[in-house]
Amino acid sequence: MKIHVIFNPASNNFKSYKTLDLITHYFDEKKIDYFVHTTQYKNHAKTIVSQLTQDKVDKKIICVGGDGTIHECLNGIQDFEHTYFGIVPAGSGNDFVGNFEIYKSKDYLSKILDKIVENNWSYVDYYTVNDKVRAINCIGFGIDANILKTYSKLKLFSQKVKYKIATISNSLFFKIYKCSYQIDDQPVVQNDGVILIIMGGGKRAGSGLLLNPDSVIDDGFLSVSIINKINRLQTIPMLTKVIKNKLQSLKTWESFKCKQIKITMDRKLYECDGEMYEDTNELVIKPITKELKLIH
Numbered sequence: 001m002k003i004h005v006i007f008n009p010a011s012n013n014f015k016s017y018k019t020l021d022l023i024t025h026y027f028d029e030k031k032i033d034y035f036v037h038t039t040q041y042k043n044h045a046k047t048i049v050s051q052l053t054q055d056k057v058d059k060k061i062i063c064v065g066g067d068g069t070i071h072e073c074l075n076g077i078q079d080f081e082h083t084y085f086g087i088v089p090a091g092s093g094n095d096f097v098g099n100f101e102i103y104k105s106k107d108y109l110s111k112i113l114d115k116i117v118e119n120n121w122s123y124v125d126y127y128t129v130n131d132k133v134r135a136i137n138c139i140g141f142g143i144d145a146n147i148l149k150t151y152s153k154l155k156l157f158s159q160k161v162k163y164k165i166a167t168i169s170n171s172l173f174f175k176i177y178k179c180s181y182q183i184d185d186q187p188v189v190q191n192d193g194v195i196l197i198i199m200g201g202g203k204r205a206g207s208g209l210l211l212n213p214d215s216v217i218d219d220g221f222l223s224v225s226i227i228n229k230i231n232r233l234q235t236i237p238m239l240t241k242v243i244k245n246k247l248q249s250l251k252t253w254e255s256f257k258c259k260q261i262k263i264t265m266d267r268k269l270y271e272c273d274g275e276m277y278e279d280t281n282e283l284v285i286k287p288i289t290k291e292l293k294l295i296h
Contacts, residue, residue: 001058001084001119003027003034006045006073008065008090013158016090019109020064023088026113045069049076053083060084060295062116066091067137071273074126074292075134086116086295092159093207093274096137099217100296116295124217124294125201125287130280135272136292137202139285142177142194142227144206145269146170148276163207171239176229178266183224183258193229195252199261199285205274210245214255220289221257228252260286 007020020036027034037048049061053076061083063073070087077083088109089097097103102111127135150166157165177194201217204210215223230238230252238250247253265281 001060003032003060003062003116004052005034005036005062005064006039006048006069007036008039008045008069010039011065011069011091013092013160016065019088019090022109023062023064023113026110030117032117039065039069039072043072045072046076049073050078053078056082058082058084060086060116060119062086062088064088064090067093067095067274070096070136071134071275074136077292080291080293084119084121084293084295086112088112092163095204095206095208096202096273098204098208099202102296112296119295121293121295122218123290124292125220125289126292127200127222127285127287129272130282130284133272133277134288135200137273138198138200138205138212138271139283140196140198140205140271141179141263141265141269141283142196143170143174144196144198144211145271145276146175147206148271148274149269152276167206172235174235179263181261181263183256183261191226191228194226195229196225196227197263198225199223201287209242210247211242212255213245213247214257218289219257220287221259222261222285222287223255223257224261225255226253228254260284 009016039045056079061073063070087097102108129139147166147170150170151162154162174195178192179194180188180190182188198205198212199222201215203212203215212223212225241249263283268278268281270277
């Protein structure tokens with residue numbers, strides 16, 4: 001089975017080359033054939049994977065980058081039956097891999113490369129947005145999408161510094177958002193006081209914050225986590241709890257699981273796996289099971 005490494009050189013301010021060197025050394029030492037495809041522009045990974053997965057032949061697609069690169073690769077897959085998806089994290093956030101114990105060990109790289117060679121995989125869920133966009137970790141509305149909007153406007157700093165500036169400014173001066181949503185076949189709920197809604201199967205978002213703690217990557221459900229509005233005098237205590245991964249202790253936090261959610265937002269701004277979208281304010285989100293074969 002051919003191994004195709006999709007490498008994003010810009011990940012983590014171009015520090016991902018070190019990871020690629022370790023990967024190629026491992027494969028060369030074991031005399032394993034592989035191909036490296038280096039991305040050159042935004043959504044190039046999607047194009048590469050789309051071209052690679054059209055021939056109905058078994059292959060391994062190994063994503064080397066951050067959550068954004070994973071997102072692009074997932075959206076490029078044309079044939080799930082013959083595609084085995086692996087991840088070697090090389091980004092600045094790497095939220096999705098935080099769902100797996102193997103990535104928490106110091107020698108995770110050799111362990112995950114062993115899994116790739118052995119083709120040790122299982123199904124994990126992914127999520128569709130309006131039957132067009134796929135997400136593997138989370139879909140977000142509210143402060144997280146606004147952070148990405150601010151981030152996109154900053155030009156003079158590194159990725160990590162820009163993200164910190166965007167996060168701090170939006171957290172201290174957060175906006176209140178309005179939306180309505182329908183959970184499965186239940187009545188529509190109107191919520192005029194939302195700070196954040198995170199939906200998906202990944203527990204972490206925003207560079208490691210535990211924002212969807214009840215989620216499970218392969219239970220067939222869409223986990224939804226909501227932070228409702230607070231008294232602005234409680235901003236610092238709220239941020240402290242979020243940073244310390246004590247979201248459950250917030251009185252304005254709620255969560256639930258469903259098979260589908262239809263959500264209408266008060267603006268055309270949301271995010272999928274840390275990638276910003278501004279195409280619509282109406283989302284239909286649902287989990288897709290038993291399709292994505294993840295090596296882990």
